[in-house]
Amino acid sequence: MFKKLSILFGLLIGFLGNAQNEALFNQATEAYNSGEYEKAIEAYMSILEKNEHSAALYYNLGNAYYKLNEIPESIYYYEKSLLLNPDDQEVKTNLGYAQNMTLDAIDTLPQTGFSRLYKGITSKLTYDQWAYISIVCMILFVLLYIAFYYNQYSTKKRFAFIGSLIALFLCIVFIVFASIEMNAFNADNPAIIFADEVAVSSEPNESSDDIFTLHSGTKVNVLDSLNNYRKIRLSDGKTGWMLADELKILKDF
Numbered sequence: 001m002f003k004k005l006s007i008l009f010g011l012l013i014g015f016l017g018n019a020q021n022e023a024l025f026n027q028a029t030e031a032y033n034s035g036e037y038e039k040a041i042e043a044y045m046s047i048l049e050k051n052e053h054s055a056a057l058y059y060n061l062g063n064a065y066y067k068l069n070e071i072p073e074s075i076y077y078y079e080k081s082l083l084l085n086p087d088d089q090e091v092k093t094n095l096g097y098a099q100n101m102t103l104d105a106i107d108t109l110p111q112t113g114f115s116r117l118y119k120g121i122t123s124k125l126t127y128d129q130w131a132y133i134s135i136v137c138m139i140l141f142v143l144l145y146i147a148f149y150y151n152q153y154s155t156k157k158r159f160a161f162i163g164s165l166i167a168l169f170l171c172i173v174f175i176v177f178a179s180i181e182m183n184a185f186n187a188d189n190p191a192i193i194f195a196d197e198v199a200v201s202s203e204p205n206e207s208s209d210d211i212f213t214l215h216s217g218t219k220v221n222v223l224d225s226l227n228n229y230r231k232i233r234l235s236d237g238k239t240g241w242m243l244a245d246e247l248k249i250l251k252d253f
Helices: 002-033 037-048 055-067 071-084 089-099 113-122 127-150 154-187
Strands: 190-193 197-201 210-215 219-226 229-233 239-243 247-249
Touching (some): 002 037, 055 071, 071 089, 113 154, 127 154, 210 239
Antiparallel strands (some): 190 247, 197 239, 229 239
């Protein structure tokens, strides 16, 4: 009896929490539509403090900060929205507007034809989606092999055997795709620079030489950490060290 009451109480708390977050979201949206962008941000942040994350929430935060001309914050939240929903064209468009207001123009390293080909294929789905498809193919392989083993007609046995081999082959391919995407996801640790100007040095200490300068709103990839320094890489391949408190990690949900 006590266990059932605990479950019901937990469901009730969850329901009330969702209702409260929805009310806060609507309140923030009304404030945004009325031009009260700071009030909207405050309401959206209240939802985030309850560990409620969504692509729409981050997108709206990006819009509110953009209206206040706080470009690094707007880029940061647009990018977080895209992490949760990578195919949202509206977010990509607004992110492009915000990025056009930053100072750093960084080129992207060219890719080989083969690299573009396999990345274009593997990036169509996330690593967990590729994994789910591979599981479906494995189940299909087992079913077709059972059909081959028990079927008495040679023609049906032949089709079942060929189908099982194709399913097994696709299962292996999709496992490889899932592995590629998972490795790419783990290797990618993007961050946005928030300091107005950052001197990137060759080593993680105060006495090292500055090798280039970056400005707020620039996206970098964090490669390593040492004390209060972070090793970063730009999309053009340049690397260097900068202070950790001058950037914010995007995957820090």
